[in-house]
Structures are given as C-alpha cells and as structure tokens.
Amino acid sequence: MLNIVLFGPPGSGKGTQSEKIIRKYNLVHISTGDLLREEVKNQTELGNKAKEIMDRGELVPDDIVIGMIRKKLVEHAGGPGFIFDGFPRTVEQARELRKALTDLDERVAVMISLEVPREELVKRLLKRGVETGRSDDNLQTINNRIDVYNRQTLPVTRYYGKMRKHRTVDGIGTVDRIFDRIVAVIDNLN
Ligand code: AP5
Ligand code: MG
Numbered sequence: 001m002l003n004i005v006l007f008g009p010p011g012s013g014k015g016t017q018s019e020k021i022i023r024k025y026n027l028v029h030i031s032t033g034d035l036l037r038e039e040v041k042n043q044t045e046l047g048n049k050a051k052e053i054m055d056r057g058e059l060v061p062d063d064i065v066i067g068m069i070r071k072k073l074v075e076h077a078g079g080p081g082f083i084f085d086g087f088p089r090t091v092e093q094a095r096e097l098r099k100a101l102t103d104l105d106e107r108v109a110v111m112i113s114l115e116v117p118r119e120e121l122v123k124r125l126l127k128r129g130v131e132t133g134r135s136d137d138n139l140q141t142i143n144n145r146i147d148v149y150n151r152q153t154l155p156v157t158r159y160y161g162k163m164r165k166h167r168t169v170d171g172i173g174t175v176d177r178i179f180d181r182i183v184a185v186i187d188n189l190n
Helices: 014-025 032-041 045-056 062-075 091-103 118-132 139-153 155-162 175-187
Strands: 004-007 028-031 082-085 110-115 166-170
Touching: 004 014, 004 155, 014 028, 014 082, 014 175, 028 032, 028 062, 032 045, 032 062, 032 082, 045 062, 045 139, 062 082, 062 091, 091 155, 110 155, 110 175, 118 139, 139 155, 155 166, 166 175
Parallel strands: 004 082, 004 110, 028 082, 110 166
Antiparallel strands: none
C-alpha cells in the first residue's frame, strides 16, 4: 500500500490536493475533518460533542479521532493505500496511526507538508467562509485554528522527521502547480 500523510495548517490546501492525489494514485481519502463534519450534520452523539470544539477551533480528543481512523483502516485494508488529510494532528495520534498500520503490516511512506504563510491562510479561509458558510471559517476561529496548529500539531513534523519521512512542498501558486510538486515527491520515493 501507498500511505501518505498530507500535512499543513488550516487552509493550506490539504483537501484540494487530496482530491487530485486520490484520482492519480487511486488512494482512499481519509479526512478527519470531513468525517467529523458528517457526524455533526447527522447530529450523532459524537457529532454533538465535536461541534462546539470545532467551532472554537480546538482539537477533538485523540481517542474519538483514533476510533474513527481505525474503523476506516479496517474497511479499506489491502487496498491501494490511504491519503490522511488533517490527521495525525498530535504526536499521540501519530503514534496510534503507526500502531494501527503495523497491525495491518503497513506503514506511512511519507509525510508531505504544504507550506503557506499565515496571511494567505487567513485570506483563503475568510473567502471560503463567505462562499460556503463553513462555521469555523470566521476570523476569530481561523486565528485560533492556526495557533492550535502551531502549538499542538507542528510537533508531528519532528515525529516523521526523525524517521526521515518528512518532506515540504511550497503551497503557494496555482492548484495544478502545487499538485505537480507533490507528484514529484511521491514519484521520487525510494
Ligand atoms: P479540518 O477539516 O481538517 O480543517 P483544517 O485543518 O482547519 O483545514 P481546512 O480543511 O480548512 O483546509 P485545507 O488544508 O483542507 O485546505 P482546502 O483545500 O480546504 O478540521 C476542522 C476541525 O475538525 C479542526 O479544527 C478540529 O476541531 C477537528 N479535527 C479535524 N481533524 C482532527 C484531528 N485529527 N484531531 C483533532 N481534531 C480534528 O483549501 C482552503 C481554501 O483555499 C479553499 O477554499 C480552497 O478552494 C482554497 N485554495 C486551495 N488551494 C489554493 C491555492 N493554491 N490558491 C488559492 N486558494 C486555494
Ligand atoms: Mg480540509
């Protein structure tokens, strides 16, 4: 399997690029944000718990997220592989992902970080907030999401860095240009 962690701050283009990557490499897309928004929409017990946390821009507890991931891994085990979008977001989640993949005799091949400056992130997310009404795309929550990313999520890059699996990609430019940069990284693995 080809298992890729697509990493980066809120608004860096993880969702946008994942759509293109899954088509080219035939991977299964797992976005914990999308899975959580689905739970919120369906007003499940999990969704009702997560909604307030997401609207503040904080992280949902690790055990909830890991439970969702484990379920997806088992569903699609033995397939061509996964693209993890917005997960792992804490070192604990990264450790748990490793365990879950090891149970399937699998591993993460690479972590690709999309690098985009803060002003551009805020600009993109405010625009999407106006266009789609996503409830966490307002200035206060956007700023908190970026702060939470810097504080709690960035350390995950060191976790993969120690295993020499961390690569960075310039996330500024057209969607197609950025995609080409990502493809170059993937096609140069080993
Ligand atoms: P999540 O849904 O993961 O949101 P996020 O990380 O804040 O990131 P976004 O989805 O906003 O951005 P993106 O990088 O996918 O960019 P996109 O392609 O959409 O998480 C939401 C919440 O759920 C979290 O705050 C947390 O509460 C909870 N959560 C989720 N996962 C969790 C976990 N693992 N643990 C704990 N809690 C978790 O692009 C953004 C915009 O920019 C779009 O409008 C797009 O059209 C535009 N755009 C994309 N590329 C470009 C480009 N090249 N140029 C110009 N505009 C562009
Ligand atoms: Mg996204």
